[in-house]
Amino acid sequence: MDRLDSLDLAKTLDCGQAFRFNLASNGSWSGVAGSRALTISETTKTQILSDSFWFHYFDMDFDYESACKELSGLSPLMQRVVTYSQGIHILNQDPFETLISFIISQNNNIKRIKKIVNSLCQNLTEDNSFPSPSVLASCDLQTLRSFGLGFRDKYVLDAATKVASGLIDLPSLFDASFTEACDCLKQIKGVGDKVANCILLFAYHRFESFPMDVWMKRVMAQCFDNKKGTDLFGPLAGFAQQLLFFYARNNELVSPQ
DNA sequence: CACCAGGTGGAAC
């Protein structure tokens, strides 16, 4: 079975885990990951994914077919969710970019998150890549505020300063336990439980993560009797979360409040 | 005009 079949670009790049990809009129997706620009479509993805960087970025190593099979067997609802969301892969994004992006995500909507992240990249780098920790750390609050960050300006500055100074060592978190990594990230102002879980899921591939935003709180309350994600879905919790998030946002699975 | 958005920090119980 060809694992390329398990990847749906549109769902994966537009399900709210990455903020730098946009759909072109010809159906291809263009964006930047770290400092690498990419244009990819369903017809060119085979060739693109032969490159080891993009192969890893799109998480082609993971057995999504088995994961989907397992989750869809749990309940009729999960079967519908898997069918609807099938093709989503959890990306392996750059940790610093993911950290800053999800700090920006708090009390915000996806459209505006994308706008702000792109504003940072366009204004702070020459090649539209994601700003380095030191570049961001050297910005003053007024400059950051001008990019549309709002009250999150001080959080972004705190994150960039702690990473640039070495106080927070992002690569070392690949080897840390989940709770260790979580606690480390939460030293940063603006990083709470939800944002830490997003970073660990979308940059560190930690499937123990189960980010609880407003949508997931509705889903868990209305469909799963407020049980815990890890109890329901075990080692596939993070993946299940993303399938549910995508389904909930695009259907009338749950009602507000 | 209100209300919401992939929440969090900080103060007040």
Next chain:
DNA sequence: GTTCCACATGGT
């Protein structure tokens, strides 16, 4: 320990 609220900004 928990509960409450301000926080910038743009979209609906």
